[in-house]
Structures are given as C-alpha cells and as structure tokens.
Amino acid sequence: MPHNPHLKLLCNKAFAAILLLFCCNSLIAQTKYGVLAGAGKSSLFKFAVPPADYNCYSSASSYWGGITINKTLIKNEVDLFIAAAYNKKGYKYLLQKETGTNNSIKDSGFTQKINYVDLNLNLRKKFMFGEESTNSFFAGTGPVVSFLAGGKEEIQADYFGSSLTPVDKTNSKLTTGSGPGKYKPTFFSWSICAGFEFNNLSLYINANIPLTDYFQDARDAVKHKVKTFGITAAYTLYTHQKREKPERPEKTKKTKDHDINIPVVTIDTLADRDGDGVADVHDKCPGIKGSAKYGGCPVPDTDGDGINDDDDQCITVAGVAANHGCPVKVDTAKINTDTTCFIVYFEPGKSILKTEAFETLDKVVKLLKANPKLVAVFKGHTDNVGSQEANYNRSLLRASVSADYVASFYIDKNRLTILSLGNKMPAADLNDPLVQWKNRRVEICVFEATK
Incomplete structure (x- = not known):
C-alpha cells in the first residue's frame, strides 16, 4: 500500500486513544x-x-x-x-x-x-x-x-x-x-x-x-x-x-486568639455512661456494658456458638454448652455401622430450606423424639463458587438453619451438633457445573451417642 499521510495520522490517533485508556485505571x-x-x-x-x-x-x-x-x-x-x-x-x-x-x-x-x-x-x-x-x-x-x-x-x-x-x-x-x-x-x-x-x-x-x-x-x-x-x-x-485512598482529615484554618472566642470544653474523666466500671475516656465501647478485661467491651464469642470466650474451651470451633463450648465427640466407627443419614439440598448461593427439605427434616425429628438417646450431626457443604471463607460461612449457615428447624420441635440443642466443611468434602466433581447441585447440601447423621 502506498504511503498515505492521512492514514498514518489516523493510526497514530487510534494508538493514542488506546494508550490513554490504559492510563486511566485510577x-x-x-x-x-x-x-x-x-x-x-x-x-x-x-x-x-x-x-x-x-x-x-x-x-x-x-x-x-x-x-x-x-x-x-x-x-x-x-x-x-x-x-x-x-x-x-x-x-x-x-x-x-x-x-x-x-x-x-x-x-x-x-x-x-x-x-x-x-x-x-x-x-x-x-x-x-x-x-x-x-x-x-x-x-x-x-x-x-x-x-x-x-x-x-x-x-x-x-x-x-x-x-x-x-x-x-x-x-x-x-x-x-x-x-x-x-x-x-x-x-x-x-x-x-x-x-x-x-x-x-x-x-x-x-x-x-x-x-x-x-x-x-x-x-x-x-x-x-x-x-x-x-x-x-x-x-x-x-x-x-483500584486501591481506596484513606480519607485525609480536613485542614482547619489557623485563627488568632482575638479573632474568635473558642469555648473551653471540660471533659469529665470519671464519666461512665454504660456503668461497667470503665471510665468513658478508657472505654473502647462506651455505649455498651462490658468488662475491664476487654477494655470496656463485652466478652467476645469468636466462634459464634452463643458461649463467650471466657467460658468456651473451644474458642474457634462452634460447640454446645453441655460440652463447654466444644462440639460433641462423634464415634466415627459407630456412625459408619449404626447410623441413619439424610441429605437436604440448597439453591446456589442460598441457605433457605426448600419444600422437600422440610419433609426430610421431619423424618429426623421423628427419630429423635422416638429415642431420647439419639443425637444428630449436621454437616454443611458447598460448591466451589466463592472464596474459602465465604464457603465456610455458607456451609455453617446451611447446617444451622437445618438444626434450628429440628430444634423448633422441642428437641434439646445439646443433642444437635453443627459442622461446617465448606467444599472440602464434595459429593461430586467440583469442576463439573452440571453436578454442583450435589455439593450444595447438608448431611444429617442420626445415631446413639457414646458416653
């Protein structure tokens, strides 16, 4: 093709436009x-x-x-x-x-x-x-x-x-x-x-x-x-x-003493609004009653099992009060031989029980009511969509929703154990999108607890 100054100019403009777009990331x-x-x-x-x-x-x-x-x-x-x-x-x-x-x-x-x-x-x-x-x-x-x-x-x-x-x-x-x-x-x-x-x-x-x-x-x-x-x-x-820039504090104008009269604010160093014995000036949670050990804040519950960390012997693992905040120990051998297991499935990214799930959980309720010696383990699972942390939380929520439904029939929560497994134990190939529904599940195993 012969040399064309007009074409060369247009190509240069196109290249400049692309380069500009690359530079506008911020x-x-x-x-x-x-x-x-x-x-x-x-x-x-x-x-x-x-x-x-x-x-x-x-x-x-x-x-x-x-x-x-x-x-x-x-x-x-x-x-x-x-x-x-x-x-x-x-x-x-x-x-x-x-x-x-x-x-x-x-x-x-x-x-x-x-x-x-x-x-x-x-x-x-x-x-x-x-x-x-x-x-x-x-x-x-x-x-x-x-x-x-x-x-x-x-x-x-x-x-x-x-x-x-x-x-x-x-x-x-x-x-x-x-x-x-x-x-x-x-x-x-x-x-x-x-x-x-x-x-x-x-x-x-x-x-x-x-x-x-x-x-x-x-x-x-x-x-x-x-x-x-x-x-x-x-x-x-x-x-x-894009990285979020931290907010800069607003600059204040310097004023001379004779330009404005600034009222003197007196801070009451003995004030304790929440009455927890920690003065507001030292209280990290001034509006919530807490304890001095945690800087005026309530005792934390790291694993979210309803048992605060001071009384929980398994701080990072959800458990039950009867076992000092730890999960109920499960006899693996007995689960494999003398256990009745059920499965309920969930929609992608959701933790809502479906109609067929209620029918399955009703069977769990009947077994537990018929024999007070039986306990149940709810094992939550997910597919491979999302981060590891998100899958852990979702599987925990699915297991909790299933256990809460069973507990609503006046089943003692000490007989129910919740396990969150994320996508660590898939029932089907995690790389096959057609069978991911098998991984979005909660497995409920009912068995007689060992003493």
Missing part, C-alpha cells in the same frame, strides 16, 4: 486486560447492482485477534468493553457463462482480502447467575471504527476462443481515497453482541453493521459496505483493582 474501580480471537464471515451489505449480477457476490472467511480492556462502570451490571483487533475482511465475485462470442469473458473471479485494525467500544449489560456468582449473560452494543492496514485483490479471467490469454494476477498495492477503485482509510460500523462470561473467559456472538462505505467499484462506481458476523472468545490475563 478513574474506575476495576479494569481487566486480556486478549481475544474470533472467526466468521464478511460480505457486502445493501449494495446497488443489477439483479443479474447480485448472485455472483458471496461472503468470504473473516478472522480477527487483538487486545481488550474491560472497565467496570457499575459493579455486576454495566461494563465498558474496548477492543483493538486486527481483522481480515472482504468478499468474493464469481461470474460463469455457458456461451459467448470469441474474445468475450467466459469465466471471471474477483476476491478482496482486506486487512483492518478495528477499534470497538461496547457498553455491556450483565445479568448475573447468582448473588455471589462470577458467571453471567451479557448483551452489548457500540460503535466501531476501522482503519485500513493493507490487503490484496485477486483477479482471474478467461475468454471464449483462444486469441486472448487468461488473466491471473494479484494486486497488493491498494489505492486509498474516495473515488472509483479506491479504498477509504477509515469507515464506521455499529456493533452488537451477546454471550456468556465464565470467570476469566467470555464467549459471544458479534455482528458489525456498516454505517459508511469503504470502497467504490471501478466499473460501476458503486459504493460498497461490508458487514461481518461471527463468534469471539476473549480471555482476561490481568485484573487491576
């Missing part, structure tokens, strides 16, 4: 950087040719690849997706005649293989699959500007008779401009897309509808517009998270 909370690749078809769009010639035009294969920037505008709702991709486009023309006079065209072919750098800006609306899920369905739309980067024309022709030799040539020197036989340095399109995002991988269908023409036919001076349709895969390589 303006938006989260930015993802990645790569994309895709394939599809490109063809002419709404062009004016005689009806007899229309069927001679067909689509050509199109391929693209490049870099992406995905900026979060509204968390889990709206993203700005920016892509700069190298794209091969074009079309095919094939004419075949059965009869004709000598030296007239018998067969001819014309193929365009044009290379562009596409700058795509898409606003995407996301629809999350769950409250804490990282997977979503999305749909987006936005403008595309395409910069000509080169290409070639392949021309073939043969004739009736033998006086004219066949033509078979390739033209790699494309002429830019706005006249017949020339290619515009830039043209504009409108993009629409829809697909799915799974963690760092996105898979979507995209289509570019042209807004302006890119080429004029040399013979008829018909303006051509090119459309593309295909499927794209994008992968996030790096995620930048």
Whole structure:
C-alpha cells in the first residue's frame, strides 16, 4: 500500500486513544486486560447492482485477534468493553457463462482480502447467575471504527476462443481515497453482541453493521459496505483493582486568639455512661456494658456458638454448652455401622430450606423424639463458587438453619451438633457445573451417642 499521510495520522490517533485508556485505571474501580480471537464471515451489505449480477457476490472467511480492556462502570451490571483487533475482511465475485462470442469473458473471479485494525467500544449489560456468582449473560452494543492496514485483490479471467490469454494476477498495492477503485482509510460500523462470561473467559456472538462505505467499484462506481458476523472468545490475563485512598482529615484554618472566642470544653474523666466500671475516656465501647478485661467491651464469642470466650474451651470451633463450648465427640466407627443419614439440598448461593427439605427434616425429628438417646450431626457443604471463607460461612449457615428447624420441635440443642466443611468434602466433581447441585447440601447423621 502506498504511503498515505492521512492514514498514518489516523493510526497514530487510534494508538493514542488506546494508550490513554490504559492510563486511566485510577478513574474506575476495576479494569481487566486480556486478549481475544474470533472467526466468521464478511460480505457486502445493501449494495446497488443489477439483479443479474447480485448472485455472483458471496461472503468470504473473516478472522480477527487483538487486545481488550474491560472497565467496570457499575459493579455486576454495566461494563465498558474496548477492543483493538486486527481483522481480515472482504468478499468474493464469481461470474460463469455457458456461451459467448470469441474474445468475450467466459469465466471471471474477483476476491478482496482486506486487512483492518478495528477499534470497538461496547457498553455491556450483565445479568448475573447468582448473588455471589462470577458467571453471567451479557448483551452489548457500540460503535466501531476501522482503519485500513493493507490487503490484496485477486483477479482471474478467461475468454471464449483462444486469441486472448487468461488473466491471473494479484494486486497488493491498494489505492486509498474516495473515488472509483479506491479504498477509504477509515469507515464506521455499529456493533452488537451477546454471550456468556465464565470467570476469566467470555464467549459471544458479534455482528458489525456498516454505517459508511469503504470502497467504490471501478466499473460501476458503486459504493460498497461490508458487514461481518461471527463468534469471539476473549480471555482476561490481568485484573487491576483500584486501591481506596484513606480519607485525609480536613485542614482547619489557623485563627488568632482575638479573632474568635473558642469555648473551653471540660471533659469529665470519671464519666461512665454504660456503668461497667470503665471510665468513658478508657472505654473502647462506651455505649455498651462490658468488662475491664476487654477494655470496656463485652466478652467476645469468636466462634459464634452463643458461649463467650471466657467460658468456651473451644474458642474457634462452634460447640454446645453441655460440652463447654466444644462440639460433641462423634464415634466415627459407630456412625459408619449404626447410623441413619439424610441429605437436604440448597439453591446456589442460598441457605433457605426448600419444600422437600422440610419433609426430610421431619423424618429426623421423628427419630429423635422416638429415642431420647439419639443425637444428630449436621454437616454443611458447598460448591466451589466463592472464596474459602465465604464457603465456610455458607456451609455453617446451611447446617444451622437445618438444626434450628429440628430444634423448633422441642428437641434439646445439646443433642444437635453443627459442622461446617465448606467444599472440602464434595459429593461430586467440583469442576463439573452440571453436578454442583450435589455439593450444595447438608448431611444429617442420626445415631446413639457414646458416653
């Protein structure tokens, strides 16, 4: 392609725009950087040719690849997706005649293989699959500007008779401009897309509808517009998270003593509003009655089992009061041989009992009421979605909800033990999304406790 100052200027502007977007990380909370690749078809769009010639035009294969920037505008709702991709486009023309006079065209072919750098800006609306899920369905739309980067024309022709030799040539020197036989340095399109995002991988269908023409036919001076349709895969390589800056204390203006009269505030160092014996000036929880040992705050309950740390012999593990805050010891051998177990399942990211869960837990209640010597262990489990801490808390909540329902039938809570296992003991493959429902469960084992 010949040297074109105008094209060079446009390419420089595109590069500057991409560089500016990379430098604006601090303006938006989260930015993802990645790569994309895709394939599809490109063809002419709404062009004016005689009806007899229309069927001679067909689509050509199109391929693209490049870099992406995905900026979060509204968390889990709206993203700005920016892509700069190298794209091969074009079309095919094939004419075949059965009869004709000598030296007239018998067969001819014309193929365009044009290379562009596409700058795509898409606003995407996301629809999350769950409250804490990282997977979503999305749909987006936005403008595309395409910069000509080169290409070639392949021309073939043969004739009736033998006086004219066949033509078979390739033209790699494309002429830019706005006249017949020339290619515009830039043209504009409108993009629409829809697909799915799974963690760092996105898979979507995209289509570019042209807004302006890119080429004029040399013979008829018909303006051509090119459309593309295909499927794209994008992968996030790096995620930048904006760091929250600590709030700075407001600067106060210095004033002279004679400018303003500042009232003298007297602090009562003996005041004790909550009456816990710790003066407010030393009380870390001045509005809540506590103890001197914890700086005026209440005695903590680290494991949340309702037994404060001073009386809890297992501070970090939930237990029962009858066992000094520790879990009831379970005879593993007896569980394996003389135990009745039940399972209730949960929806993704939820800890709400379903209808069938109530029916299962009613069976647990009947067993415990029929034999006062029986105890029950509630073991909570999750799938692999979310952090380890979140899964631990969710499995604990699921086990607690199940145990609370059983206890509501006047079953002594000392007979019920809760265990939180997160996703450490899956019932099905954690990497297979089709069977994750088996992992979102609470297992209830009923057996006779050993003394």
